[in-house]
Amino acid sequence: GENVEQHPSTLSVQEGDSAVIKCTYSDSASNYFPWYKQELGKGPQLIIDIRSNVGEKKDQRIAVTLNKTAKHFSLHITETQPEDSAVYFCAAIATAAGNKLTFGGGTRVLVKP
């Protein structure tokens, strides 16, 4: 089955700097890669996703890149703000298999004012 590894497990950045979280996956058939943000006391929320037919996707200050050959994908947050402090999860799925998402272990991001 699919295995997703996520690094780093914790990330501390100064407000205004960029943050990058990296994930690798094992199943070359995986073709959908969502990212979730979990704020304290809440459930994870989808913030951005990418499919295997594109290499990069942006939404305001967040972007995701995908390298299918190397089987890794990354989340980039620019101009970080205190409200970006949260736990972030990456995930992967091979949609043709009709199965379920496999999540990475999570990254706790702290943005220091």
Place this chain on the structure above:
Amino acid sequence: DADVTQTPRNRITKTGKRIMLECSQTKGHDRMYWYRQDPGLGLRLIYYSFDVKDINKGEISDGYSVSRQAQAKFSLSLESAIPNQTALYFCATSDLPGDGYTFGSGTRLTVV
């Protein structure tokens, strides 16, 4: 109202007691999932259901059971609660395999 509602939000129970966590959704999704989250750890899948007649074990199903009463309702039961089942439990739903999940707000369960 929230798309995915979990009840209760918090629960303290004693070792050996049976407890049920409930999840209901208004998304109209066929697929529903139960996850467990422990401090410092990620999301671990307990059970999932792709339609009312379909129930599948996840990676940590021992000590848990589920019931899919309707498309909108998916309940998780702990038959005989033990302290190491103290955790945050999340229900999630999805439509197609290539869609993201919608999570509930979670149930914080403490077994004493």
